[in-house]
Each structure stands twice: as structure tokens, then as C-alpha cells.
Amino acid sequence: xxxxxxxxxxxxxxxxxxxxxxxxxxxxxxxxxxxxxxxxxxxxxxxxxxxxxxxxxxxxxxxxxxxxxxxxxxxxxxxxxxxxxxxxxxxxxxxxxxxxxxxxxxxx
Amino acid sequence: xxxxxxxxxxxxxxxxxxxxxxxxxxxxxxxxxxxxxxxxxxxxxxxxxxxxxxxxxxxxxxxxxxxxxxxxxxxxxxxxxxxxxxxxxxxxxxxxxxxxxxxxxxxxxxxxxxxxxxxxxxxxxxxxxxxxxxxxxxxxxxxxxxxxxxxxxxxxxxxxxxxxxxxxxxxxxxxxxxxxxxxxxxxxxxxxxxxxxxxxxxxxxxxxxxxxxxxxxxxxxxxxxxxxxxxxxxxx
Numbered sequence: 001x002x003x004x005x006x007x008x009x010x011x012x013x014x015x016x017x018x019x020x021x022x023x024x025x026x027x028x029x030x031x032x033x034x035x036x037x038x039x040x041x042x043x044x045x046x047x048x049x050x051x052x053x054x055x056x057x058x059x060x061x062x063x064x065x066x067x068x069x070x071x072x073x074x075x076x077x078x079x080x081x082x083x084x085x086x087x088x089x090x091x092x093x094x095x096x097x098x099x100x101x102x103x104x105x106x107x108x
Numbered sequence: 109x110x111x112x113x114x115x116x117x118x119x120x121x122x123x124x125x126x127x128x129x130x131x132x133x134x135x136x137x138x139x140x141x142x143x144x145x146x147x148x149x150x151x152x153x154x155x156x157x158x159x160x161x162x163x164x165x166x167x168x169x170x171x172x173x174x175x176x177x178x179x180x181x182x183x184x185x186x187x188x189x190x191x192x193x194x195x196x197x198x199x200x201x202x203x204x205x206x207x208x209x210x211x212x213x214x215x216x217x218x219x220x221x222x223x224x225x226x227x228x229x230x231x232x233x234x235x236x237x238x239x240x241x242x243x244x245x246x247x248x249x250x251x252x253x254x255x256x257x258x259x260x261x262x263x264x265x266x267x268x269x270x271x272x273x274x275x276x277x278x279x280x281x282x283x284x285x286x287x288x289x290x291x292x293x294x295x296x297x298x299x300x301x302x303x304x305x306x307x308x309x310x311x312x313x314x315x316x317x318x319x320x321x322x323x324x325x326x327x328x329x330x331x332x333x334x335x336x337x338x339x340x341x342x343x344x
Contacts (some may be wrong), residue, residue, distance in 0.1 A: 001152040001178065009184040010157060010201045010233055012172060014164045016192035022221040024203035027215055040336050044171035045156050045233040046205035046300050047307040047331030048197065049291040053326045054308030055285050055315050071166060072284060079285055083292035092292075096285030 069108070075099035126248035129235070133249075134228045134256040136283035137168070140272040141257045144171050151179040155265055162261040166223060170194045186257055188320065197325040200332075203227040208236040223250035229281060230290045235325065237294065299338060307331030335338020 024067065033041070057073045058064055065073070077098040122226055141162065148158040153175070161171055170191045177187045202221050209217060224232075235241070274280060295301055311327035319326065 003157055006157045006208055007152055007160070009178075009187050010165060012184065012188035013167075013170065015163070015193040016188055017165050017167050017170065017195045018222060019191075019223050020196050020199040021202050022218055025206045025217045025221045026214065027211060028203060028206035029275075033207065033244070036336065038207060039339065040250045041204045041207065041301055042334050043212070043300075043332035043335035044328060045230075045237070045292045046291065046304050047328040047335065048204075048232055048324065049287055049294065050201060050304040050307040051311035051327035051331065053284060053287040053291060055312050055323070058308075059312060059315060062320075065309065066314075068138050072281060075281065076284070076288055079288045080292060083230060083289045087293065089132075089286075089289045090128070093135075093282060093285040095133075096288060097278035097281050099228055099278075100171035100281040101276060104235050104276060104278070 013056035071100045071108075073102065122244050123241070126245050126252060129231055129245075130249045130252040130256075131233065132282045133253045133277065135279055136227065136286070137253060137257045140168055140172075141260025141280050142267070144175065144270060145261040146166075146267070147172065147175045147179075148261070149265045149268055151175050153178065155262070157257060158265045159262050161259045162299040163254075165191070166257060167191070167195050167198075167225060168257070182250030193321050195224075197328065198224055198229070200325060200328050201226070201233075204215045205229065205236060208241050212243065220246060220250065223251065223254050225333055227286065228253055230287055234290045234293045299335060299342070302338065303331055303335040306334055 020036070057070075057076050060070065076095050078099065079092050082095050083092040086092075117153060144162070145158060148161070153161075161174070173190060173194060174187050177190065202224050205224070209220070212220070231249060232246060235245075291304060295304060298334075305329050307330070311323045312331050314320075314323035314326055
């Protein structure tokens with residue numbers, strides 16, 4: 001593999017990754033945004049986290065997976081309940097990982 | 109546990125707080141970063157280019173896709189174009205963090221934005237929402253995540269194919285579990301739950317329709333617009 005071409009590709013990837021990351025903060029941080037825009041942006045964290053999380057819990061190879069072996073899905077139920085009741089960031093991560101590990105050990 | 113994460117006074121506790129908050133990210137990044145290193149090695153990338161990609165691109169899924177595309181002999185321009193599409197979702201993430209960063213200097217914003225991955229965004233949006241916009245903690249969290257990603261890629265490259273199986277430890281659930289915790293913290297009322305479920309379904313539908321690379325950004329735009337729409341409708 002031509003390492004120079006790989007290098008130039010990496011530089012290109014850096015630019016197209018960094019520009020969309022930096023433009024919004026530079027353009028918006030110092031400005032007072034119109035109320036509807038602020039309201040729209042206030043839904044973005046919930047929306048973007050859901051858009052990333054739910055497919056990882058519910059899908060396997062782009063199909064719904066409700067089988068007992070889908071530990072990601074079943075572990076999420078007690079994890080959601082614990083997160084909601086205790087607001088504990090660590091407790092939720094520890095519970096989720098332990099349940100997935102236990103599921104694989106005992107049932108996998 | 110939660111209170112100590114919110115309040116920090118001394119430099120030591122700032123470090124501890126950043127380490128604790130970043131720890132699920134590190135647990136998630138180490139195995140994935142190592143897997144990236146292994147794949148890069150197998151594909152025939154040099155060590156320097158592998159570590160360089162993790163250092164200057166710093167975008168998990170895009171890097172894995174890029175390596176697969178290099179392996180398939182795809183032209184550089186399509187690799188760059190795919191990276192652009194896959195990472196475009198960060199535009200929405202940094203836009204939603206922007207209103208919390210009014211007092212930051214330009215160079216601080218430029219440096220902060222450089223390290224906004226999905227996971228860093230998730231963590232910061234929950235922190236900022238509860239009023240913790242401490243700059244030192246923010247930069248420490250980003251740097252801890254970045255360093256763990258770079259070191260893991262490097263280690264993966266050097267060890268080659270001898271990565272231990274991480275599945276028995278459940279490490280591959282560190283990031284989904286972190287998203288569960290952070291999503292729950294974002295949810296302020298019934299409307300947010302509704303928006304979360306709706307956006308999740310839209311994202312799933314897009315993936316099933318074959319739009320994997322666009323699913324997150326399109327679902328987010330639809331979901332946030334839906335949230336504002338329902339909110340305005342309820343106020344009438």
C-alpha cells in the first residue's frame with residue numbers, strides 16, 4: 001500500500017471530520033440564538049442519543065432481535081430503571097456490563 | 109456517587125472527576141481502538157499512519173470504515189467522502205453544545221470541538237445540562253478519551269491478532285450502558301420520552317431501508333423537529 005496516498009487520505013479525512021465539528025461552535029457560541037432554534041437544539045441530545053442507542057439494542061444485522069440471546073436488549077431494561085431511579089452514571093454502566101457478562105456466562 | 113461527580117473543588121478532585129466520568133468511554137474505546145489497530149495492521153497500513161489516523165481524525169466508526177475501504181482498494185476520494193457523511197452527525201452535536209459555551213474563547217472552542225466524538229458529546233451534554241461547564245474538566249475528559257483511543261490503536265497494531273476476547277467481560281456494553289445513563293439524564297418530561305422513542309424508531313427504519321450512514325443525522329433532524337412540533341402544538 002502506498003503510504004503517501006494513505007497519509008493524504010488521512011489528512012482529507014481529518015478536514016472533513018473537523019470542519020463539521022468546529023463550524024457550529026465557532027458560529028453559534030457567541031451568538032444569542034432565536035428562541036425556536038434554541039428549542040430545536042434542546043431536543044438534539046435526546047434525539048441523537050436515541051438514534052445511536054436504540055438500533056444497537058434492538059437490531060441484529062438490520063433485523064429486530066427479540067431473542068433471549070439479545071443480552072444488549074434485556075440488560076437495558078434494568079439499566080434504564082436503575083438510571084431513572086438513582087441517576088447513577090456508574091451504577092448504570094456497572095449493572096449493564098455485569099448483566100451482559102453474566103448472561104453470556106450462564107446462558108450464552 | 110452522583111454528587112461527587114457534579115461538585116469538584118481542588119485540582120485533584122477535578123482530575124478524579126474527569127477520570128471517573130471518562131472511565132466508561134475508556135472501557136469502550138480500548139477494545140474498539142485495539143480492533144482498529146489490528147485491522148489497520150492486517151490491511152497493510154504503516155504504524156505511523158495508523159497512530160496518525162487515531163490522533164488527527166479521532167472518529168471511531170469512520171476509522172473502521174476507512175480501513176475496510178483501504179482493504180477493498182477503494183479510491184481515496186470515496187474514503188474521504190464516506191468519512192464526511194459518517195461524521196456529519198457531529199455538526200448537530202456541537203451545535204447543541206454551543207449555547208452552553210458563550211464564555212469560551214475561540215481557540216478553546218476550536219480545541220474542544222476537535223475532540224467531540226459521540227461519547228464525549230453524550231457526556232458533555234449531560235454535564236452542561238446540569239450546569240457543569242467547567243473548562244478544565246471538559247478538556248481533561250476529552251484528552252483522557254483521546255489518549256486511550258490513540259494508545260489502544262497503537263497497542264492493537266503492535267499485538268497484531270492476539271487480542272484477548274473482551275466479550276466475557278461485557279466491555280462491549282460499556283458505551284451502550286453509558287448512553288442509557290446519559291439518555292435517561294437528558295429526559296426531562298414525557299415529551300422527551302416520546303421524542304426518544306420516536307427518534308429511535310426512525311433511526312431503525314432508516315437502517316432497515318439501507319441508509320446506515322445517514323441514519324443518525326436524519327433521524328436526529330426528524331426527531332428534534334418532531335419534538336418542537338409537538339411542543340408548539342401542546343401549548344396551543
